[in-house]
Amino acid sequence: MSWLILALASAIFLGFYDLAKKKSVQGNAVRPVLFMCSAFYALLMLPVLFTGNCQSLPWQSHLFLAGKAMIVGGSWILTYNALAHLPLSIATTIRALAPVFTIFLAVTLMGERPFAMQWAGVAVCLCSYVALSLAGRKEMGHFFSNGWVICMVLGTMLAACSGAYDKFILQRMDFEPTTVQVWFSIYMLLWQFAVCAITWFPKRKTTTPFKFRWTFLLVAVLLTVADRCYFLAVSNPDALISLITVFRRSSVLIGFVAGLVLFKERKSPLKWTALFGIITGLCMIALGK
Numbered sequence: 108m109s110w111l112i113l114a115l116a117s118a119i120f121l122g123f124y125d126l127a128k129k130k131s132v133q134g135n136a137v138r139p140v141l142f143m144c145s146a147f148y149a150l151l152m153l154p155v156l157f158t159g160n161c162q163s164l165p166w167q168s169h170l171f172l173a174g175k176a177m178i179v180g181g182s183w184i185l186t187y188n189a190l191a192h193l194p195l196s197i198a199t200t201i202r203a204l205a206p207v208f209t210i211f212l213a214v215t216l217m218g219e220r221p222f223a224m225q226w227a228g229v230a231v232c233l234c235s236y237v238a239l240s241l242a243g244r245k246e247m248g249h250f251f252s253n254g255w256v257i258c259m260v261l262g263t264m265l266a267a268c269s270g271a272y273d274k275f276i277l278q279r280m281d282f283e284p285t286t287v288q289v290w291f292s293i294y295m296l297l298w299q300f301a302v303c304a305i306t307w308f309p310k311r312k313t314t315t316p317f318k319f320r321w322t323f324l325l326v327a328v329l330l331t332v333a334d335r336c337y338f339l340a341v342s343n344p345d346a347l348i349s350l351i352t353v354f355r356r357s358s359v360l361i362g363f364v365a366g367l368v369l370f371k372e373r374k375s376p377l378k379w380t381a382l383f384g385i386i387t388g389l390c391m392i393a394l395g396k
Contacts, residue, residue, distance in 0.1 A: 113340035114354035120333035122361025125190075125199055127325040129362075129370070132191040136317040138307040141187055142299040143319070147327030149296040152289045161286040171276055172287060176294035178269045184302065185262030192255040195370055199362030200382055201259045206392055207232050208267030209352040216271060228391030235384030238377050267352070270341075274348040277341045284338035288331075353393045359385070 131140050155161065164172075190198050207229050276282045307314065340351050363382050 110340040110343040110346040110351065111354060113336045114351045115357070117333045117336035117340065118355045118358040119361070120329050120336065121355060122358035124326060124329035124333055125195070125202075125358060125362040126365050126369070127322045127329055128187065129190055129195050129198075129366075131320055131322045131326055132187055134315075134318075135191070135320070136307065136311070136315045137187050137191055138184070138299075138303045139311075139317045140323065141183055142296075142303040143323045144326045144330075145292070145296045145299040147324050148330060149292040151327055151331050152292040155285060156289050156293075161289050162283045164286065164290075168280075168282070169290065171280070171282075172290040173294045175269065175272055175276065175287075176291055176298050178265055178272060179291070180295055180298040180302070182262045182265035182269060183299075185258045185265065189255040189259035189262065193259065194373070195366030196363045196378055197256075197366075198259055199359045199366065200378070200385060201256065202263050202266075202356065202359065202362075204232055204260075204385065205263050205267050205270070205356050206353040206389060208264050209270050209348060210392065212267060212271040213348060222395040224395030225392045226395075228388040228393075228395060231388035231391060232385050235381045235388060238381040238384060270348050270352050273338070273341050274346075277338065278344060278346075282342075284335075284342045288334055288338050291334075350393055353389045356389060357386070 128144075131144065186198075186202070210225065210229060273287075277284065277287065311317065337351070337355065340346055341348060359382070363378075367378075
């Protein structure tokens, strides 16, 4: 199957994953939510481990997978917290800017050279970001001084780093996609358990209360399928991580529309302008090659 088709499939599941994630963190303690979602994710991966469908790895290789879990874990902590406080239509649109950061990493670290149309696409995305900031100011006050907006941007930058890291371990180190996903889920669970135990559990009675929701399981299922498609796409020797990230971030369409329709967020012409601009920029980036 084409790696671009896999990237698009990942985007669809990722879009619905964003909806389940928003429902999970809304009015809930974020850190235990992350731990529970990670626990369900790892639980879904355990049968693969126990049936011996993972390649055997030396302990040095496990350090690379633990490092991936720490990068993604940091991104999750930032973005989940931001998502709990930002309108979904704003948060998902910010996340759609991940390809801009990924292209920067691909150019500076991996020797990829975008074409003129791709650079133009980056410029369109950045201009759309300004439009989004103007739309968000009407809902949240000053956009760029909002701490949750900053968290979402930083989390998106970490996600871009994770994409570049995935290309390194899957293409250059020849890690098998299933093995990466299984051990990533386990190390992510350990990471989130440590964060929850150290930073949330001692203060749980004075912070936002934790409520168990079955959407945690839905988050894990959707992320498992989305990640499976994604890892298979990246492992293809011909795959370009910058293009995969572009296609994967088309998931913003699902989150944006759901934010307006399901979560009754404020409709704004500037929001639609920003979304259209970002999608246009992403298409220019994708088609530029």
